[in-house]
Amino acid sequence: MNGRDRRRGNVLTIIKKELARLFGDRRMLLGTVLLPGLMIYIVYTLMGTFLADRFTAQTDADMRIYVQHMPASLADAFAEQPATLIDADGMDGAALRARVAAGDDAAAYVVFPADFDAAVAAYDVASGEPAPNVAIYYNSASVDSSGAQALVAGVLDGYEQRLANRFDVNAGAGPYDLATESDATGMVFSMLVPMLMLMFVFSGCMAVAPESIAGEKERGTIATLLVTPVRRSELAIGKIVSLSVAALLSGLSSFAGTMLSMPKLMGLSSDQLSAAAYGVREYALLLAVVLSTVLLVIALISIISAAARSVKEAGTTVSPLMLLVILVGITSMLGGGAPQQPLLYLIPLYNSVQAMSAILAFAADPLCIALTVASNVLYAAFGAWVLTRMFNSEKIMFSR
Incomplete structure (x- = not known):
């Protein structure tokens, strides 16, 4: 066998090995081959349907x-x-x-x-x-x-x-x-910003949580933390809060950029569409909803990361959650504005999108906002409890 044939054989061997690894790992196959196309199809289909409904007026006696x-x-x-x-x-x-x-x-x-x-x-x-x-x-x-x-x-x-x-x-x-200016601003911002904000929050959480938990498991450094005198519940809460701060800063930066660029995105002037239409009350309520949402999303991704054996596996496992986040975010494009039934604001993620939509449309109900923030914090606390139980499990934390 000459040198050229040997090199060709080496290349083919590597190709077979990598393809066998890809198609032999069901999680990787799902995350890299099936989910991207499925997500694009579902998201674009629903966006088209929702936008058509949003901008189609009533054609009956109610008009x-x-x-x-x-x-x-x-x-x-x-x-x-x-x-x-x-x-x-x-x-x-x-x-x-x-x-x-x-x-x-x-x-x-x-x-x-x-x-x-x-x-x-x-x-x-x-x-x-x-x-x-x-x-x-x-x-x-x-x-x-x-x-x-x-x-x-x-x-x-x-x-x-x-x-x-x-x-x-x-x-x-x-x-x-x-x-009025507030009418136009409220209509556009309440439709687009909640979806974008939820995606920005999720992206910020994804950037820090898998590396902090699954990454430490992969490197073996999580064992050092687990043998310290620190209680596992304290470790779980500390992880969630610290990761939430980093994710919140990322989300706020993205939010500021979105609010400032929205007039250009919609092809309108700053006189027709401006974030200045909102006051301190709206921004304070929005911050409370976003912060509680960050705690919830960090808790969810932290649990998934703790169950994963590596950062790559954590990213693949989180993909279905990403699809859910996108689908929930699109609900802000539905016509009719935010729902008025308080019980709907107990549904995780959906409550955050609808609460942000109501705030940005100048139609915030204090009870619904309070239910959203309180339920998100409670769900995050439950997530911290689940993460504590996972930290107590040697089978989970030392699986590599």
Whole structure:
């Protein structure tokens, strides 16, 4: 056998050995081959579904559109639309605009000129005079209100094309979009930031926990800690708290970057979308939720790391938890805002996402936030107890 054949044989031997190791280890096969594709498929499918639901308005009688001076020429066209039309003649226009801005039962408020049909018939396009104007008041921060605006605009556009541009829509000084800066900020941030924040927290925990526990097991240095006079419960609590501090700093750094870059990400100016819309109360509540979430996630990853024989095995074993975190994070994109049922805020991880969503939407319920923080701390304490029991098990801690 010449040198070239020998080198080829050596390469093939190494390839066979590495492939046998990969396909012979079910955990590694699951984490490196199957899970990535499965995670991408599930996450992108659910994100597409949730985003479609989030930005699809109601198309039934629950969408209430108030119309003032409805012209006879458009009455039939509007009657065919999947919405409830309410005659606003004689109603207070300012009060209706306030209801639209507040996101109450009024999805949109449409005002036609009192003599719309006559004015349109008499209007001369070549005269250069302002055309009759139809005002549509809506709230762009509300999915239903935006849908109502699009519905009315669609009907008017179709009618305008038949009349050769004899009237305008929202051509005056306005404002017609009644959404405030806090409305727009709350809608965007409450949808995206909870998902991103949970993923950042998880990434920060993954960066420190496996190395601190599974890494010490792999190197054999965990034995030194276990033979010291320190109680195992104290060791477990110390590990969780110290790792939580490091993970929290990582998460806060990512959170700050996300909040500052969100306007650019959404293609909006800082006047339309700004983290400055939130006050000390919102940031304090957000910090409490994030801190309690870090404690919980660190406890979960620490338990998995303690059961693993190496850092690599810990990373592979944590992969299903990562998938769960992503799926739970996507729930912030669901329409309708955070749930109001207090019992739902006892569900681990889900409670954190919904609590952050409520805070960022300026709709935080003190009871729900308190339940979230308290339950997360209790779950983390239970995790510390489980970790203590694992530290007491020589079979677990000395398996390498």
